[in-house]
Amino acid sequence: MMEDLRWLGIRWTEGPDCGGAYGPYSQSERRAHYVEAWRRLREAGLLYPCICSRKDLAQAASAPNEADDEPVYPGTCRERKDVAGFTEPAGVNWRFRVPEGEVVEFADLNLGRQRYVAGKGLDFGDFLVWRRDDVPAYQLAAVVDDAAMRITEVVRGADLLKSTARQLLLMRALEHSPPGYFHCELVRDAAGVRLAKRHDALSVRHLREAGMTAEKVLEMAGWP
Numbered sequence: 001m002m003e004d005l006r007w008l009g010i011r012w013t014e015g016p017d018c019g020g021a022y023g024p025y026s027q028s029e030r031r032a033h034y035v036e037a038w039r040r041l042r043e044a045g046l047l048y049p050c051i052c053s054r055k056d057l058a059q060a061a062s063a064p065n066e067a068d069d070e071p072v073y074p075g076t077c078r079e080r081k082d083v084a085g086f087t088e089p090a091g092v093n094w095r096f097r098v099p100e101g102e103v104v105e106f107a108d109l110n111l112g113r114q115r116y117v118a119g120k121g122l123d124f125g126d127f128l129v130w131r132r133d134d135v136p137a138y139q140l141a142a143v144v145d146d147a148a149m150r151i152t153e154v155v156r157g158a159d160l161l162k163s164t165a166r167q168l169l170l171m172r173a174l175e176h177s178p179p180g181y182f183h184c185e186l187v188r189d190a191a192g193v194r195l196a197k198r199h200d201a202l203s204v205r206h207l208r209e210a211g212m213t214a215e216k217v218l219e220m221a222g223w224p
Contacts, residue, residue: 004204008214022149027141030148034136037144037174038089038129041096046173047129049092050077070162073125090134095126096170104165109182111158116165127166143167147176158183159194187221 002017014020024030041047050073057071073095086092098118105115116123129140136144142163146154154164164181171178186194189202200206207217 004208007208008204008218027136027145030141030145031136033144033148034130034141035089037140038094038136041129041170041173042083042086042094044173045083046097047094048077048080048083048097048126049086050095050126050128051092052076070124070127072121072123073127075120075126078126089130089136091132093128093132094130096129096139096166096173098124098126098166098169102169104168106164106168106178106181108161108164109153109180110185111161111183114161114165116162118165118169124162124166129170139163139166139170143170143174143176146179147171147174151179153180153182155182155184157186159186 002015005012012018014022014025016023016025038047052073057073077095078097100119101122102118103115104118105113108114118124120126127139128137130136145151161183164183168178188194189199195202204217208214
């Protein structure tokens with residue numbers, strides 16, 4: 001990915017390839033940061049262990065759509081009483097206990113005012129912060145890294161708008177100041193379907209190998 005970005009003429013001043021003041025930049029090297037955040041959230045009573053399988057969730061919860069990447073959790077494990085028995089995150093999924101019915105609002109720098117309601121059967125439910133294979137989930141890792149690296153503006157796709165609402169709850173719980181957010185419209189094919197890994201023929205790497213110039217790729221992407 002970094003090689004393709006360089007080919008497009010995009011440069012950066014810090015990262016896993018060039019260092020910087022807020023490293024390490026590889027998440028595999030930042031485990032201690034994530035475990036510390038997990039402990040703080042667990043001690044505050046904001047997390048609970050979840051043993052539901054993907055099959056359980058598929059049968060009980062509403063399916064995710066292209067505007068989100070996680071189904072609304074039905075709350076099956078929410079009232080578990082054995083949280084104190086888990087002193088490490090590994091072995092089960094860990095979910096953040098969202099405040100039922102709370103409205104989460106933020107002003108997106110591109111798409112304007114956004115409003116989501118947290119809770120079972122609403123816009124998003126209790127979400128994953130740590131996976132049973134002992135890996136921090138995206139929501140927790142993003143919040144911890146953004147805070148530690150003093151990120152002031154996050155730019156990403158509009159499919160992550162609900163993730164921003166989730167992350168704002170995590171930031172409040174961890175007493176972090178949120179950055180600004182700019183969510184881009186998704187890039188779509190001629191049929192209106194968003195481009196994904198299955199559209200490899202339109203990937204930067206594929207276009208590059210086909211002989212297309214960086215200037216042409218940027219023009220196709222609507223780069224100013």
